[in-house]
């Protein structure tokens with residue numbers, strides 16, 4: 625795992641966008657794993673800017689969302705399918721049919737989850753997965769207690785997560801209790817994981833998953849087992865890391881990040 629500490633969300637977005645641009649320019653049919661939440665928004669803003677101003681094209685690219693609420697009507701403003709469209713894919717030239725998300729409205733959720741796994745494999749697997757982290761250490765919607773080998777499936781949200789996400793709804797009663805999410809095993813199959821986190825509210829989660837034990841109690845800690853995981857955070861999110869100085873030193877002494 626490589627930990628990179630940067631001064632601002634803008635610089636974090638720029639660096640993550642660099643990784644995605646390098647991938648897309650090298651592999652025109654690249655497969656990108658897309659995350660929701662507020663943390664990845666600067667990445668999407670920067671990619672949209674590069675699309676508009678630098679001609680960065682996504683025409684052959686596919687996107688797979690990490691997760692989705694169960695129970696929201698199709699087209700609901702806060703459904704992750706809509707969020708991904710609004711925040712990223714509608715702003716660039718990704719073909720709409722190449723944008724996929726787990727189906728939270730299916731009559732047969734288990735079958736839909738299996739189809740989603742199959743679709744990722746059929747696309748050649750995810751080249752680069754964007755991730756945020758929940759205040760309780762979740763990635764996607766893999767809440768504490770999730771199997772470290774889990775695949776796409778239905779999960780019940782932790783109360784903490786419903787409270788954290790209530791800001792996107794009129795009130796907490798509107799936040800669904802259930803979700804479908806890529807599993808930790810699914811996420812670990814991606815060839816490069818890029819996790820972004822900012823703010824003091826993430827400092828405990830960042831300390832736990834970067835320096836704590838690998839444990840289902842902190843799902844993001846599974847990144848410690850990934851051969852290519854890049855964690856890009858600001859000073860506030862890094863504030864509880866015992867090794868912050870070492871990580872900063874390691875990055876500043878490299879000519880460019882290498883995704884170690």
Ligand SMILES: N[C@@H]1[C@@H](O)[C@H](O)[C@@H](COP(=O)(O)O)O[C@@H]1O
Pocket residue numbers: 659660661662663664690691755756757758759762763764765785789
């Ligand atoms: N399912 C998403 C996660 O993928 C995301 O990482 C998390 C953190 O969101 P934020 O970046 O807004 O703090 O929120 C949601 O629960």
